[in-house]
Amino acid sequence: MQSGELEAQIPQLRRYARSLTGDAWAADDLVQDTLERACDRWQLWKAGSDLRAWLFTVMHNLFVDSARRALRQAGQRVDLEDAAPELVAPAGATEQVLDLQRCLQRLPEEQREVLLLVTLQDLSYEEVARVTGTPVGTVMSRLSRARSRLRELMEGAPAASAAAPAVLPFKRMK
CATH class of the missing domain: 1.10.10.10 (Winged helix-like DNA-binding domain superfamily/Winged helix DNA-binding domain)
Structure with a gap:
């Protein structure tokens, strides 16, 4: 994965993160976490597969984990x-x-x-x-x-x- 390929996905990641979180700051944090996770685990991405779909999967998993963690910490729904x-x-x-x-x-x-x-x-x-x-x-x-x-x-x-x-x-x- 080249950095240019990853950078090209950032606007779409931001748009999706903003829609998920409803908050610009939380969205930027989610995008940052997604990019960090992608860079740390780039070897899990299969060359030739859809990078955008893989990044959305990473973002989805991070968002779900964060939401579950927040529910546990809040103790109520x-x-x-x-x-x-x-x-x-x-x-x-x-x-x-x-x-x-x-x-x-x-x-x-x-x-x-x-x-x-x-x-x-x-x-x-x-x-x-x-x-x-x-x-x-x-x-x-x-x-x-x-x-x-x-x-x-x-x-x-x-x-x-x-x-x-x-x-x-x-x-x-x-």
């Missing part, structure tokens, strides 16, 4: 439905992106990851299955549930219902 009033963005067209981000954060983690990998990173269902370590059928099911739930959330947010279908294009299996 916060139900996002209880916090729903705090997550609703103010009305207005300029707030639509913020509404989408808040609604994405309300999706279950496994659904959000699949949705972002398919729609934002343009990975095939098979690639998402490899990244997340789940069967293709599970990927398709999670994606369908994520789209439905996100549509419901966006329709519940003022002035956002018209944007929901444009944000989530249907992706056919390759």
Whole structure:
């Protein structure tokens, strides 16, 4: 793996990390951790295979480990439905992106990851299955549930219902 190949993946890693974490600082930390792990374990990458998919797998595993660690340390779980009033963005067209981000954060983690990998990173269902370590059928099911739930959330947010279908294009299996 050459450093140029790795550097070319950074913008996509940042975009995916930002979507996962919902926070710029946490996203930068996740990208940094991903790059460090990739450099430390470069020998695990198979030359000729998809570097982007491998890096997303590394990031996915780091994110899941971090989330589990945070849950253990906190000792309790916060139900996002209880916090729903705090997550609703103010009305207005300029707030639509913020509404989408808040609604994405309300999706279950496994659904959000699949949705972002398919729609934002343009990975095939098979690639998402490899990244997340789940069967293709599970990927398709999670994606369908994520789209439905996100549509419901966006329709519940003022002035956002018209944007929901444009944000989530249907992706056919390759």
